[in-house]
Amino acid sequence: MEARHIVLDGLERIHAILRRALTDLSLEEAMRQPRPDSNSIAWLVWHLTRVQDNGISGLFGQPQAWISAGWHAQFGMEADPDNEGQGHTPEQVAAFRTPSLQTLLAYHESVSARSKAFVEALTPAEFDRELDEPQYQPLPTVGVRLVSILSDNLQHAGQVAYLRGFWQGKGWMRA
Secondary structure (H helix, E strand, O other): OHHHHHHHHHHHHHHHHHHHOOOOHHHHHHHHHOOOOOOOOHHHHHHHHHHHHHHHHHHHHOOOOHOOOHHHHOOOOOOOOOOOOOOOOOHHHHHHOOHHHHHHHHHHHHHHHHHHHHHHHHHHHHHEEEEEOOOOOOOOOOHHHHHHHHHHHHHHHHHHHHHHHHHOOHHHHHO
């Protein structure tokens, strides 16, 4: 099995977890924070999608879909390329709003499809390309960066599934 197939499988698993966790969830449940200083389901989905959008777009020298496809406008946010969904204060997390779960999932689906298209085109040798990021030693490669993105996304997808169960009990998984 080629490395790209493993990455593609990981991207599909993330998408499947989110699709399942958001099905039949209310917007109120998705926006609810278990504590004032914690993340909501909606923010987690937005965050992991921003991380994937920013990270994979950067690997391929492409503009983020957040900006180029106008997703920022659909969320009523600035087209700020530095706002990659990281480093938010508890107040910023609490202030986050999504117009709908359909919009949130559509943004993720758009980024996921784009990410898969980029990864599908990678040759085995391209996974070893070093990134020009001298702040890291050894220099990361495309493969290492893809694993970092998958790791972040899988952790947050797990948090989304956990919170869904927290609000509704584990029975939602059987539906």
